[in-house]
Amino acid sequence: MDRLTERLEVAAKAQATLFAALDHTALPPVERRDVCILRFVYSFEATWKAAQATLRDRHGVVANTPRAAMRACVTAGILDEATGESVLRMVEDRNLAAHTYNERLALDIERNLPAHAQALRAWLAALAST
Secondary structure: OOHHHHHHHHHHHHHHHHHHHHHOOOOOHHHHHHHHHHHHHHHHHHHHHHHHHHHHHHHOOOOOOHHHHHHHHHHOOOOOHHHHHHHHHHHHHHHHHHHOOOHHHHHHHHHHHHHHHHHHHHHHHHHHOO
C-alpha cells in the first residue's frame, strides 16, 4: 500500500470513530463531549495529513500546515470555497481544543462538532476522488 492510500484510509477510520462518538448517547454528557472533542482533533489531524499527501503526490504542491493545505485544496479545485471556509473554522477549533481547555471553549467546540464532522467527511471524499 502506498503512503497516500494509507493516509486516506487512516483518515477514514479516524472519522468513523468521530461519527460513532457523535451518535453515541449512552455516555454522560461531559464524557461524551470530551470523547467527541478528542476524536475531532485526531480526525482533523489525519484528514489534513491526507490532504498534504494528496497535494504532494497528485498535484506537486507542498503544504506544511493545515491552513496551507486547505488553501492549496481550494486552489487545486479539490475543495470549493464554502468547504474551505468550513475547514478554516475547524482549524481554529482544533487549535483551541489542542492547546487550551476551559468549560466555555469545550461547549463552543461541542456545538460546532456536527458541522465540523460533515466538513471533514466532504474534505476526505474530495481528496479520495482526485
